[in-house]
Amino acid sequence: MTIQFNDETFRDDYSFYNSERAIKRFPFPFHEDSYMYSVNMEQHRGGPKDSVYEKRFDVDEHYVSEMRDRAMVLADDPLRCQSLPHMTLAGWDLLELIMVSKSEDYPDLFELHRDGNKWRWINKPLGIDDSFVFLDEATLPYGPMEYITRQAQGDFCVLDQRDDNLWMDAGMVTTQADWSLDFDIGMNFFEWHAPVPLAHEKGIFVRALKFLLNIQQGAPARRLNWTMTVNPLLDTSPENYHKWGIQKTTLTPENIGAKQHLRVELQTFFRLPRSNALVFPIRCYLCSFQDLMTVPKWGRRLHRVVRDLPDELATYKGFIDNRPMMLDYLKNFDDGLPTSAGIWPDLETEPALET
Amino acid sequence: MSGAEKIAVTVTDVVPLNDLVTRFEFKRADNGLLPTFSGGAHTVVEMRDGDITRLNPYSLMSDPMDQSRYCISVRRDDEGRGGSVFMHTRVKVGDEMVISYPVNLFSLDLRAKKHLFLAGGIGITPFLAQTKQLERFNGNWELHYACRTESLGSYVDELTSHHPNETHIYYDDKKQMIDLVNLLEGQPLGTHVYVCGPKGMIDWVRKTATNEGWPREAVHYEEFLAPQPGKPFEVKLAVSNKVIQVGEHESLLEAIERAGVDAPYLCRGGACGQCETNVIDYAGNFIHRDHWLDDDEHAGGQKIMPCVSRFEGKTLVLDR
Numbered sequence: 024m025t026i027q028f029n030d031e032t033f034r035d036d037y038s039f040y041n042s043e044r045a046i047k048r049f050p051f052p053f054h055e056d057s058y059m060y061s062v063n064m065e066q067h068r069g070g071p072k073d074s075v076y077e078k079r080f081d082v083d084e085h086y087v088s089e090m091r092d093r094a095m096v097l098a099d100d101p102l103r104c105q106s107l108p109h110m111t112l113a114g115w116d117l118l119e120l121i122m123v124s125k126s127e128d129y130p131d132l133f134e135l136h137r138d139g140n141k142w143r144w145i146n147k148p149l150g151i152d153d154s155f156v157f158l159d160e161a162t163l164p165y166g167p168m169e170y171i172t173r174q175a176q177g178d179f180c181v182l183d184q185r186d187d188n189l190w191m192d193a194g195m196v197t198t199q200a201d202w203s204l205d206f207d208i209g210m211n212f213f214e215w216h217a218p219v220p221l222a223h224e225k226g227i228f229v230r231a232l233k234f235l236l237n238i239q240q241g242a243p244a245r246r247l248n249w250t251m252t253v254n255p256l257l258d259t260s261p262e263n264y265h266k267w268g269i270q271k272t273t274l275t276p277e278n279i280g281a282k283q284h285l286r287v288e289l290q291t292f293f294r295l296p297r298s299n300a301l302v303f304p305i306r307c308y309l310c311s312f313q314d315l316m317t318v319p320k321w322g323r324r325l326h327r328v329v330r331d332l333p334d335e336l337a338t339y340k341g342f343i344d345n346r347p348m349m350l351d352y353l354k355n356f357d358d359g360l361p362t363s364a365g366i367w368p369d370l371e372t373e374p375a376l377e378t
Numbered sequence: 379m380s381g382a383e384k385i386a387v388t389v390t391d392v393v394p395l396n397d398l399v400t401r402f403e404f405k406r407a408d409n410g411l412l413p414t415f416s417g418g419a420h421t422v423v424e425m426r427d428g429d430i431t432r433l434n435p436y437s438l439m440s441d442p443m444d445q446s447r448y449c450i451s452v453r454r455d456d457e458g459r460g461g462s463v464f465m466h467t468r469v470k471v472g473d474e475m476v477i478s479y480p481v482n483l484f485s486l487d488l489r490a491k492k493h494l495f496l497a498g499g500i501g502i503t504p505f506l507a508q509t510k511q512l513e514r515f516n517g518n519w520e521l522h523y524a525c526r527t528e529s530l531g532s533y534v535d536e537l538t539s540h541h542p543n544e545t546h547i548y549y550d551d552k553k554q555m556i557d558l559v560n561l562l563e564g565q566p567l568g569t570h571v572y573v574c575g576p577k578g579m580i581d582w583v584r585k586t587a588t589n590e591g592w593p594r595e596a597v598h599y600e601e602f603l604a605p606q607p608g609k610p611f612e613v614k615l616a617v618s619n620k621v622i623q624v625g626e627h628e629s630l631l632e633a634i635e636r637a638g639v640d641a642p643y644l645c646r647g648g649a650c651g652q653c654e655t656n657v658i659d660y661a662g663n664f665i666h667r668d669h670w671l672d673d674d675e676h677a678g679g680q681k682i683m684p685c686v687s688r689f690e691g692k693t694l695v696l697d698r
Binding site for chain 1: 416485486
């Protein structure tokens with residue numbers, strides 16, 4: 024197999040790590056030295072070779088361990104995966120989209136063999152070889168959405184489209200940045216975004232909804248979002264806040280480089296053909312501050328972004344209390360030199376840190 | 379590039395059904411599979427007629443699960459701007475054409491306990507795909523289909539033979555009418571009603587359903603407007619710094635495209651909202667024909683939907 028999968032954990036001893044290759048392809052979310060909300064959508068049609076944009080569903084070195092972590096979350100709390108009764112067809116749409124995409128994009132890892140409605144799915148990294156009848160739920164061990172999203176990195180929100188709105192009517196959500204599917208299930212686009220500060224006043228959500236309602240078959244879209252997480256936790260859910268919230272107080276000037284992670288979501292949007300629903304995969308990437316600092320451009324820029332972020336956003340993203348300590352660390356990697364435009368590391372062209 | 383993704387297809391069958399309606403079948407030019415779609419979706423067909431390119435939306439009527447072919451039915455409109463006449467007189471088996479990916483602005487509400495379909499004339503086409511979709515999942519549906527005469531009743535035989543219990547036909551020339559009030563009153567809770575047909579029929583169904591206390595969310599309708607001919611007029615496009623002439627038989631959107639300006643669109647029938655354009659300055663009267671802008675916006679003189687709406691007057695400056 025072309026990818027060497029890490030054996031790592033996202034809890035307890037936190038043995039998660041990024042290889043040098045994973046650091047270089049990390050989706051750094053800031054295209055300039057400051058940050059404010061925008062409807063920063065673009066078409067999702069590939070991208071630079073080996074970047075997280077290249078394939079429809081990125082599979083990386085964390086795949087096997089992330090799926091193991093998801094199974095543990097679901098064993099503790101089955102309500103992380105829910106699908107209202109009218110969303111089953113959308114679940115089959117999603118299963119088809121992921122199986123077709125992965126088998127075409129990673130033929131050495133995944134195989135899909137179709138003979139009419141008789142399908143055989145082979146997932147080599149997870150050791151799965153299942154035959155089933157497409158559109159017949161009784162032939163799968165789980166519902167179609169749960170079956171395939173137990174084998175796909177990232178959270179999945181499956182949104183019904185009706186009455187000129189989107190409705191959170193199904194999802195698999197175990198790697199979320201502090202929101203709950205069980206709380207949001209059945210809500211519409213404005214209801215589930217109600218807690219976000221500043222963006223409503225800017226009209227961001229009205230424009231974003233208009234864009235999303237018009238995403239068409241064959242023309243998926245994407246954007247990046249970000250927050251901060253102490254320790255490489257995938258499951259930062261409200262349900263488990265009592266377990267992870269307290270960990271934010273364990274940062275020290277000595278451990279911040281290793282413990283503080285930038286958490287980036289690659290959000291993509293696909294129209295589902297049979298159901299006319301919209302699927303919204305939210306793929307989480309984690310990178311420690313000390314690994315990010317190996318890219319001089321990102322070190323300079325992250326310092327400036329964190330320093331200049333409005334207090335409301337630092338509060339909403341949950342790091343206002345730790346911001347002074349972050350800045351004490353990050354300022355050592357900002358020599359005041361200008362940075363190149365765009366998110367890419369530009370290792371060959373950007374100067375090393377001046378000391 | 380504006381509009382949905384494109385697919386190169388070959389015309390594989392042309393079947394006249396009656397005096398007004400002809401069915402066209404498309405297969406992919408590269409022999410590959412077409413995308414699946416959801417019942418109610420349409421495709422935009424590109425027609426190259428000399429210097430003129432027409433882009434007309436037609437509901438997909440074939441089985442959504444059948445990826446080998448798409449079918450549309452086109453009603454000839456001799457009073458229109460020529461798109462349907464082009465399809466009827468110029469398109470032959472073996473022709474290469476370009477159509478768009480399916481776009482659905484008339485989707486089933488899959489929460490419905492029952493789907494009640496009301497069709498008028500060529501408005502039957504989206505329901506042909508929707509009933510095929512529902513049949514596959516044992517969905518509960520009922521169709522009431524009004525046609526002018528028996529000879530103009532496209533697909534009546536197919537529907538009554540395959541679905542005798544679900545299908546109800548009404549002929550205008552026999553003075554048969556859908557008993558709408560009783561029909562709506564007799565529906566079980568959780569029923570959604572869908573209407574596709576002439577504007578008068580849509581207005582009648584929406585109004586009656588409102589009077590009968592139906593929730594707005596349970597009443598669905600689709601009416602594609604064909605752009606109507608009108609007096610020629612001149613438009614200034616401020617962003618692209620061009621002055622264009624809109625001819626008698628072309629839409630404002632088509633004139634903008636003819637000038638080489640890429641303008642967003644999807645349905646080209648006044649329904650989807652994609653082509654909404656800001657008006658910078660005007661002296662004259664708008665002829666608004668879309669379903670997208672509300673009455674205040676139609677009166678406000680700040681927005682126009684160039685796919686179906688026109689203008690009469692001295693000056694019109696658009697933010698395009």
